[in-house]
Amino acid sequence: MAEKRTPFAAGFDRATLITGGSKGIGSGCARVFVRAGARVVICDIDGETGRALAEELTATGPGDCHFEPCDVRQPAQVEGVIERTVARFGRLDCLINNAGQHPAHEPIDSFSIEDFKELLQLNLVSVFAASKYALPHLRQTRGSIVNLGSIVGAMGQWQASTYCASKGGVHGLTKALAIDEATHGVRVNAIMPGNILTQSRLDLEATMEYGEAFHNFVETWQWTGRSGTIEEAGNLCLFLASDAASFITGAEIPLTGGIGLGQGPKVTVSEREVRPAADSG
Numbered sequence: 001m002a003e004k005r006t007p008f009a010a011g012f013d014r015a016t017l018i019t020g021g022s023k024g025i026g027s028g029c030a031r032v033f034v035r036a037g038a039r040v041v042i043c044d045i046d047g048e049t050g051r052a053l054a055e056e057l058t059a060t061g062p063g064d065c066h067f068e069p070c071d072v073r074q075p076a077q078v079e080g081v082i083e084r085t086v087a088r089f090g091r092l093d094c095l096i097n098n099a100g101q102h103p104a105h106e107p108i109d110s111f112s113i114e115d116f117k118e119l120l121q122l123n124l125v126s127v128f129a130a131s132k133y134a135l136p137h138l139r140q141t142r143g144s145i146v147n148l149g150s151i152v153g154a155m156g157q158w159q160a161s162t163y164c165a166s167k168g169g170v171h172g173l174t175k176a177l178a179i180d181e182a183t184h185g186v187r188v189n190a191i192m193p194g195n196i197l198t199q200s201r202l203d204l205e206a207t208m209e210y211g212e213a214f215h216n217f218v219e220t221w222q223w224t225g226r227s228g229t230i231e232e233a234g235n236l237c238l239f240l241a242s243d244a245a246s247f248i249t250g251a252e253i254p255l256t257g258g259i260g261l262g263q264g265p266k267v268t269v270s271e272r273e274v275r276p277a278a279d280s281g
Helices: 024-035 046-061 075-089 115-141 159-184 199-207 211-219 231-239
Strands: 014-017 041-042 064-069 094-096 144-148 189-193 254-255
Touching: 014 075, 014 115, 024 041, 024 046, 024 189, 024 231, 041 046, 041 075, 046 064, 046 075, 064 075, 075 115, 094 115, 094 231, 115 144, 115 159, 144 159, 144 231, 159 189, 159 254, 189 231, 199 211, 231 254
Parallel strands: 014 041, 014 094, 041 064, 094 144, 144 189, 189 254
Antiparallel strands: none
16 A cells, blocks of 8 residues: 655644544545644544544654543533634634534435524534634634535535535535634635545445445546545645645635536446545545
C-alpha cells in the first residue's frame, strides 16, 4: 500500500476542534489534520471509539489528538469542550462543525414535529452554538470555521425533508457568519459532501439482502465511478483551514465526484472505471 500523505507538509500545528470526530468524516478530518501536524481535540458521544482514535493518532503523529466527551445537542457541553480545548492549547485556530445525523428515508408524514426539532438541534443548532462559543477565541487567532453541509441541502433528496432542511440551514448560517466575521479576519466556509463511503454505510449495506447490488448502484451515481473517502473530505477541510485558502470565505464547495452533473446514472456497473483516491490509501 502506498504511504498515506496529505497535500500539506507536516507543520500545520494549529489548534483544531472537530465535533463528531470519532467516526465517519469527522475521523477522516482528525487523521488528515494530525498527519499534517495539527493539535486536535475530537468530541463525540461515543467515548470508547473516540478515545481509541485519539490514542492511535497521537501515537502516529506528528500532531496529537485528544478526546473530549460531548453531546453537541447540549449547548452547555459544547461551551465546556471549547473552553477546555482553549485551556489545553492556549488558543483555538480552527473549528470543524461535523457532528450530525441523517435519519432514515421517510415521507414528511412519518416525522413528528419533535423529530424535526431534535434533528435541528443536532444538525443546525449545535453548529450555531459551537460557532458562537468558539468565535471569541477564533477572532484572536484570525482562525476559521469549516461547516459540514451536504449537497442535498442544495439539491434536495427523496424522503429526506428534515435532513435537507437542516443542512440548508447550515449553508445559510455559513454565508451569514462569513459576512459578519470578515471584519475580524475569521473565514467561514462549508463543504457539501455527496456520497462518502463511511463505515456506517458499509455496516448498513451488510444488513441488506441485496447490499452488494445497492453498493454498486450507488457507486454509479458519480462520474468518478466511486464514492468519496473520509480522508478526501478531511483534505478539503484542511485546505479550507490553511493559508492556501486565505482568500476563500462564504464558500460552499461540493465534494461529490460530479453527482450533480448530468441526468441519471453516470456510468453502468459493468463499465464503471473506479478511479482510486489519490494518496488516501
